[in-house]
Structure formats: structure tokens, C-alpha cells
Amino acid sequence: MSSVGTRQHGASKRRAITAMGVPFHKSEWMESGDDPLRSPTISLIEQAPNSTLGTHFHRQNQFQLFVHGGGSIGRDTLAPLTVHYAGAYTGYGPLVAGDEGIHYFTIRPVCEAGAIPVDQAREQMVRGPKRHAQAGPVACTPPEALAALRQASSEEVIAVADDGLGARVHRLPPHAPLDLAVPAATDCSFAVVLGGSLQHAERTLQRWESLAWWADETPPVLQAGPQGAELILLFTPPKAQAYQEAMIAALAPDHPARLAAG
Known part of the structure; x- marks a missing residue:
């Protein structure tokens, strides 16, 4: 059954947060629970003008759609509509917002909260393939x-x-x-x-x-x-096997995914 993301749901979830010392507004446009295997999630992130989110990584595969404002990610310029992909445990950034700030949808097949700064990589990084792709800006049709x-x-x-x-x-x-x-x-x-x-x-x-x-x-x-x-x-794509194994190992002993893997 398809999961659906709507503007109305996003508006009802909009709130101010701080992540890695950077102020944002965040709103979940798509939510489908917190299952560790299947829980598609789309969040709109509104990053404050002239702010910098340091280089970091996540435990899940993700796309980002940059839809408003401008800035840069690493050495690459960002403008609407830029498409960015970072695989699980693949570092990216810093993410720098320009004078207008920068708004982007973060899109993951599995729900995940928070970012892991690269200075914590020694403790939290898992060995495995790194995956990155970017395209744009894509011209939208009037x-x-x-x-x-x-x-x-x-x-x-x-x-x-x-x-x-x-x-x-x-x-x-x-x-x-x-x-x-x-x-x-x-x-x-x-x-x-x-x-x-x-x-x-x-x-x-x-x-x-x-x-x-x-x-x-x-x-x-x-x-x-x-x-x-x-x-x-x-x-x-499917999550790399090394990361799937790490996730299953971290689950509670009686979780269905861990039992199935065993």
C-alpha cells in the first residue's frame, strides 16, 4: 500500500528545532511509522539564512530535493531544483545556506531522526560501500x-x-x-x-x-x-548488505527482522 505525503500534514507538523547547533524548521509531510525496515518518511527542512550544517552522515539511504533558496554542499552550488543522494553511512557537507536560507525535502525509505557528525564517525561509522550522486539544477516547467x-x-x-x-x-x-x-x-x-x-x-x-x-x-x-x-x-536502492547486518544485530533479540535473519 502506497504511503502518501501531503502539504496539510506537513503544516500540522511544522516546528522549530536545532540540530548540530543550527536552527531549522522541520515538518514531516510523509510519515508511516518507525519500523526499522520499512517506514518511508519525507520531511521539509527550512535551514536558517547564512547557517552551516557541518559534514555528517545518516544510517539510512536518502534523497534530498533542494526547492527554495540557495547555498552549497561541499564544493557544489545548490539552487532549486537540485537532487542529491547520499547512501547510508556516506558523509556529506558542509551544507551552507545563503542569504535566503535553503529549504529541502529529506526523503528516506526508513524513518530516522538526527544526523551523526563526522567527528563521531570513529564510534558510529559502519564499514561498507559509500554512495553519492547529485544532479541539477533541474528546470521546472512553467x-x-x-x-x-x-x-x-x-x-x-x-x-x-x-x-x-x-x-x-x-x-x-x-x-x-x-x-x-x-x-x-x-x-x-x-x-x-x-x-x-x-x-x-x-x-x-x-x-x-x-x-x-x-x-x-x-x-x-x-x-x-x-x-x-x-x-x-x-x-x-536496497541498503547495502553490511549495513543491513549491522542494523539487524542492533535490534532487540525478539524483533521479527532479527528472528528472520537468524
């Missing part, structure tokens, strides 16, 4: 041009890799169905609306709203709304 489309098109902004990692933008004329082709190796897929609207069952998804589904689930049937649709599909 509303009038989107509504005037007569033919669907797609653009791979991060070429699909053997492990299922990739990102693809689709542009659909009004009421056109989405030809949803997901790479065979992909573990969890996300669809985020960039413009127009997207119909899913009886729900209409507007800009920045989203869906997530797993490889063994029936993919959603998606169709553009009356003004067309532009969306990005984000394909997350």
Missing part, C-alpha cells in the same frame, strides 16, 4: 507550458545504476496516464509532484506532495490532472 503539453516526455536526471539508484523527471499533458517503469533492482520508489497535479485513486496530489511504494507492492496508477503534471521519480 504552469502555462505544462498545461499546453501535447505529448508526454521523461528525462533521466540521475542515470539508473545497476543497484536501482536513479532519478527521472516526467512531464505529462492534461489527463495523461504515467507510464510507470521502475528499475528492477530498486527497493523503494518515491514520486514527488513538481508542477500541475497528479491523480492517485480518488486523491489529487498538488506541488511537493508525494507517494512512496516498495518493489513488492502493486505500483500506484497515476494520471495527470487537468493542468498537466510534472513529477520526479526517485529510485532508492
Whole structure:
């Protein structure tokens, strides 16, 4: 069953936080529990102007969509719409916000709170493959041009890799169905609306709203709304085996995932 992320849910969760000494506003647009194997989560992070989030890593695979403001990540300039991927236990940063601040969606197939500074890597890093990819800025289609489309098109902004990692933008004329082709190796897929609207069952998804589904689930049937649709599909690969083993080892002895692994 698909998980859904909405603007309304995000607005109800918006709050001020501090992470690694940096002030933010954070709002969860998609929540699906805290299961250590499957809990797709999308959070909007509003990083304060002229602030710097130091180099860090996470325990889960993640995409980020930079949607407002500007700044830099490491040596790379950030502007809307930049797509960034960091695999589990892959360090990235520093993340520097410019005069307008910088807003970005953090997108993970598994819920995780907090960042681990690189100066704690000795204690918390797990050996395994490191994975990084970035693309953009991707030009979003103006509303009038989107509504005037007569033919669907797609653009791979991060070429699909053997492990299922990739990102693809689709542009659909009004009421056109989405030809949803997901790479065979992909573990969890996300669809985020960039413009127009997207119909899913009886729900209409507007800009920045989203869906997530797993490889063994029936993919959603998606169709553009009356003004067309532009969306990005984000394909997350399975978590590397070394990290899966570390996660299972850390679970309580009676957790189903640990019992299944044993």
C-alpha cells in the first residue's frame, strides 16, 4: 500500500528545532511509522539564512530535493531544483545556506531522526560501500507550458545504476496516464509532484506532495490532472548488505527482522 505525503500534514507538523547547533524548521509531510525496515518518511527542512550544517552522515539511504533558496554542499552550488543522494553511512557537507536560507525535502525509505557528525564517525561509522550522486539544477516547467503539453516526455536526471539508484523527471499533458517503469533492482520508489497535479485513486496530489511504494507492492496508477503534471521519480536502492547486518544485530533479540535473519 502506497504511503502518501501531503502539504496539510506537513503544516500540522511544522516546528522549530536545532540540530548540530543550527536552527531549522522541520515538518514531516510523509510519515508511516518507525519500523526499522520499512517506514518511508519525507520531511521539509527550512535551514536558517547564512547557517552551516557541518559534514555528517545518516544510517539510512536518502534523497534530498533542494526547492527554495540557495547555498552549497561541499564544493557544489545548490539552487532549486537540485537532487542529491547520499547512501547510508556516506558523509556529506558542509551544507551552507545563503542569504535566503535553503529549504529541502529529506526523503528516506526508513524513518530516522538526527544526523551523526563526522567527528563521531570513529564510534558510529559502519564499514561498507559509500554512495553519492547529485544532479541539477533541474528546470521546472512553467504552469502555462505544462498545461499546453501535447505529448508526454521523461528525462533521466540521475542515470539508473545497476543497484536501482536513479532519478527521472516526467512531464505529462492534461489527463495523461504515467507510464510507470521502475528499475528492477530498486527497493523503494518515491514520486514527488513538481508542477500541475497528479491523480492517485480518488486523491489529487498538488506541488511537493508525494507517494512512496516498495518493489513488492502493486505500483500506484497515476494520471495527470487537468493542468498537466510534472513529477520526479526517485529510485532508492536496497541498503547495502553490511549495513543491513549491522542494523539487524542492533535490534532487540525478539524483533521479527532479527528472528528472520537468524
